[in-house]
Amino acid sequence: MQRLKETLLSRDFLSIFLLVLFTFVALALPSKVAIIVTSIVFIVFTFMKPFEGLLYLVVYVSVRPFLVEINPGLKYIGDLITLVLLIKLLISSKFDLKGLLKFKLFEWAFFAFLIFGSIIGYMNGVSIGAVLFQVRTFLIMYLIYYFLSRTQLPDKWMVKLAWTAVGLGWLLSLHGIIEKVSIRRWLLPYYWEHTVLSAENMSRIYGLPGNPNSLALILMFSIIAVLFLKNLFKNGEYKTLLNVSLVLFMGIFILTFSRGTVISAVALGIVYIVLSKNWRLIKQLVISGIAAFAFVYFPVIGAVNLVQALGVEAPDGIAGGIGDRFNQTLDEKNIERMASNGRIFYIKKGFEILSDYPVTGAGFGTFGGAATISYGSPIYEEYGIDLSIYFENKIYSDNQYIQIIAETGAIGVLLFAVFLIAMLILFWKKRDTKFGIFMIGLWLSTCCSGAYYNIWELKVYTLFFFIILGLFAIQNKYYKQYSIK
Structure with a gap:
């Protein structure tokens, strides 16, 4: 216990804790004041302690939807931290452009993909603002990789990252329990509290990320962090x-x-366990899973039922059950909905767009991405996509691949394939190491996620992915590494 206190109350972790506390206190400030105050604090802190600033960024990005919903003045913190990190790298390298402009094949393919999609989108009537917005969405977390992979990592920083992920997991989990048991009445922004959820989503925990899938992805990394620390x-x-x-x-x-x-x-899990032959991990995960049902899942569901029994009004199905959720997957009504205005519909429309733009696609900002949510699309009306039937008149393609297919055609698909495969080759060459095996598994997991999420646009996921990729690059010395003082 004493060692735990010494670890968590060390200067680095204490500063991150105080920054998180400061962020939540800043929610009470007027929006314009919050922008000024937080900008000054985080620019100065990140410049003085860049790697601690990066640890804080892990927490901030994960809870950003909650923060921004309450106070829009906090929405620039992440961009400011990223910008300061890049400036710090440039200064520390003494403007060594020759070293800084060295890239691996997957990076060149990624850049080519971004340039190509941007040009085609602009040629097809997408505004420059929308194109830049889409590029930023894809690029912003890569910049974290760019910074981290080209630095000399401070002593025990990976351990600090793991503990930060564990602390984040506790924050999200405790808040999630409160959200669930209070029937979404406590510690939520006003708009979230009064949002009418669909019947199939009513029983799910949304948490501080404001999305159950995002929450699950973050917790997946928190679980990985726990397993890393247990092994350490x-x-x-x-x-x-x-x-x-x-x-x-x-x-x-x-x-x-x-x-x-x-x-x-x-x-x-399957890839890592099979390739590493770490069969004991199966037992550990099974026992933990059984305990999770016994000591978390059933007690929380029971608490929700108790709250309802005490007379608190709640929508039908708020308690829910894992069986109900997974049964919906093959429910006839759910399949019909997906075909009429859901995932199946998006895939059909994506290929319809591809048939008209087989080589180049319609370009960034035309179908189911971040830019279309903020700026709309010049081709939706042409393809009979009626946004009025969707929540807040917005849609994601909910499939990264169909978005890439529709927006960038055969050329874009080829470039993105090179991006993915070039990464896999790097990992495969290190398959004799635990880190290499883990990266192969993470790569496959990410590819799977792309089939039902716009995963490469999801900042809460790509931040973790690119940080871990950056650590892998450091370990294998892919670039010249600079001392960040």
Whole structure:
């Protein structure tokens, strides 16, 4: 216990804790004041302590939807931290452009993909603002990789990252329990509290990320962090805390009822266990999973039923159950809905667009991406896509591949394939290491996620992915590494 206190109350973790506390206090400030105050604080802090600023960014990006919903003045923190990190790298390298402009094949393919999609989108009537917005969505978390992969990593920073992910998991899990048991009445922004959820989503925990799938993806990384720390501290240090954390995170993970993330997590687990031959991990995960049902899932569901029995009004199905959620997958009405205005509909429309633009696609900002949500699309009316039937008149393609197919055609698909395969080749060359095996599993998991999420636009996921990829690049010395003082 004493060692735990020394770890969590060290200067680095204390500063991150104080920054998180400051962020929540800043919610009470007027929006314009919040912009000024937070900008000054985070620019100065990140410039002085860039790697601690990056740890804070992990927390901030995960809870950003909650923060911005309450106070829009906090929405620039992440961009400011990223910008300062890049400036810090440039200064520390003494403007060594020759070293800074060295890239791997997957990066060149990624850049070519972004340039190509941008040009085609602009040629097909998408505004420059919308094109730049889409490029930023794809690029912003890569910049974290760019910074991290070209630095000399401070001592034990990976351990600090893992502990940060564990702390984040506790924050999200405790808030998720409060959200669930209070029937979405406590500690939520006013608009979220009064949002009418669909029947199939009523029973799910949305949490601080404001989305059950995003919450599940973050918790997946928190679970990975716990397993990393358990492997690191084999002598039993922090054993109780890590075991309790694992059970808690898995319990809330289950309560998100995120079918897609379960598939992705299982793919990662199978690849890692089979290639590493770490069969004991199966036993650990099974025992933790059973405990998660016994000590988190069922008690939380029971608490919700008790609250309802005490007379608190709640929508039908708020307690829900994992069986109900997964039965909906093959429900006839759900399949019909997906075909009329859901995932199946998006796929059909995507290929319809491809048939008219087979080589180039329609360009960025035309179909189911971040830019179309903020700026609309010049081709939706032409293809009979009626936004008025969707929540807030917005749609995601809910499939990264169909978006790439529709927006960039055969050329874009080829470029993105090179981006993905070039990464896999790097990982495969290191398949004799645990880190290499893990990256192969994470790569497959990410590819699976792309089938039901716009995963490469999802910042809460790509932040974790690119940070881990950056650590892999550092370990294998892919670039010149600069000392960030």
